[in-house]
Each structure stands twice: as C-alpha cells, then as structure tokens.
Amino acid sequence: MGGPAAGPKPAVLRIKWEGALGGVFGGTDVADDGPVEHGFPHLDTVRAAITALYKRLSYDTVRTFSTSVPPADVAFCDTDDLHLGAQRVAGELVRHYRLPDARLIVSFREMKHAANVELAAGPEYFVELNDRFRTHREDIGAALAHEVMHVYLHRLDLSFPGVRDNEILTDTAAAYLGAGWLLLDAFREHGSASQKLGYLTPEEFGYVIAKRALFFGEDPSTWFTSPQAYEAYVKGMARARRDEQQPPLTAAGWAGRRRYARDRRHAQEHGRAQLAPSGVPYSFTAAGHEPLRVSFPCPTCHQRIRVPVRGRMRARCALCRTVLECDT
C-alpha cells in the first residue's frame, strides 16, 4: 500500500449565476466546472455594494429590513404543488422586498442556466427556473431571492458596471436585506457532490449575512439546514468582526494599535510621502497648515470617515449612523 488513493474525481454540481445578454440578467449556469471557490476573493466589490446600497436606499430604508425572510415563509417541500408553491414563494419575496405592484410569473423549462428574469418595465416580471428545481424545490426560494433582487435593483436603478460586479451587487443586496441566507443555505456538500448558488463564495455570503446580523442584532445561525452553510457563516462572522477591530477604532488589537501609532508618527514627521501606509485600511490627510486627519472605512457600511487626529473621540458615520469609538 502507499501513495495517494486513486478514486474517482469528485463530481461537482455547481450552479453559478451568470448574466445573459440584452436586458435579461440573472441566468445561472449548471455546470461541472471544478471545485467551489472559497475565501474572500470579491471582498472589495462586496463592500462597495454595501456602501452603494446605503447610499441609494438611505439609513431609514435599510432599517426597515430589520427582519429576515423567515424560514417558514419560504419552506417548500416535494409534496407541495410545484407551480402554486413557486408562485407563493415568489410572492413572499416580492412582499419582503416591498415591491407592492410587482407580479412575478414563474415558469420552469429545460435550460443551461439555472434561472433568469426578464427585466422589463413591469409590473409583470417573467422568471424562468431550470427544470432541475422541479425535483429540488427546497432551493427555489434561494433562486428566487436572487432573481427578485434583480427586479428590486432594476426598479431602484442601482447597478454596477459589468455583469460580474452587478451579480455580486445582487447577491450582496439580497443577503444584506434579509433574503440571502437562503442562497448560502443552498450551498451543500454531500459525499462527492457539491452545489452552490450565487457569485459570492460561501464565506462571502457568510460575511454579508454576519454584517447584517451585527447591524440588526439578529441571529440567523439556527436557520441553516446545510452544515457547510453554517460553517461558512461562522467564518464570515469572524471576518466581519475583524472590520470592527481595525485602528483607529478602540477595539483594535495591540499589534494594530502599535502599527497605527508608528504610521501616525511617520505621517506627522514626514508629511505627504507617509500619508497612506500600505496594507492597512486607514490613511492620513493633511492640507497645508490644517491639523492631520485620518480617514478609514466605516466598519458597518464601508463609507470612508474622516476625523482629526487628536486621541480618544467618538464619531458617527453619516451614512449608516453607526457610532464609532476611536483613538486617533
């Protein structure tokens, strides 16, 4: 014996959202295209999407999404009528996103993508789901959470340039506004097969859901039926908590604070050349004889905040109204 065991290559069934042409977005690809991507490769775009959502919706509107889609409202089992059930779940998501006059017409067909929605003038929107969902009804809520968010963003006239970034915006918005836990829960690995929905990695979904949980004081951890989704949520939460522990926030760790003190001293002594230290989220700005200021991303909405360098202080993010304890 010895050497690596020769086994069959794991079959990866991966459902990946993919844009299509000509006003039709949100198609998905059912493909055997290698292992599920993990980690945080799209974090910059995800954070930009959260900021864009706050800017477009305002704090007051984001605040109205304090309750996530409850698991019972989108539950769907194989004994439910397929079409009636899909319409009912679509109706719940339309209600959740507050699209009062939108009517979703859901149909199923054989297709390469897993789902797509036609973004027309409304009020009727046609959503097509892959025939695969006829026998995977538990994932219909996830597919619709993404497609109905396309309708929501279309009506807000909020988009990112490029199909990939726009899909990341769609997944991020769905997760931040309380329906994206369904998308993460559709991530499953059993034996040699795995399935994932959406453009975000499982950990990135976990990150956005965790940021939402921290903002609203919500605990979604018991909703996950997939153990792999729960694990990704835990990893995402750890990453989200790190956002709250960056200098000049007082919650920053010892090493970060020490580095910050050194960067600040350099900025004070050497001026411009040292104002934007590399590898850290903060930077210093000084204009002429004005006192030194530090700018850093808000840990909640990632809008940049600028405050004077003057020691312990409390700042409030103008965009998401989070109160931040700082030591600048």
Ligand SMILES: [Zn+2]
């Ligand atoms: Zn999409």
Ligand SMILES: [Zn+2]
């Ligand atoms: Zn903020």
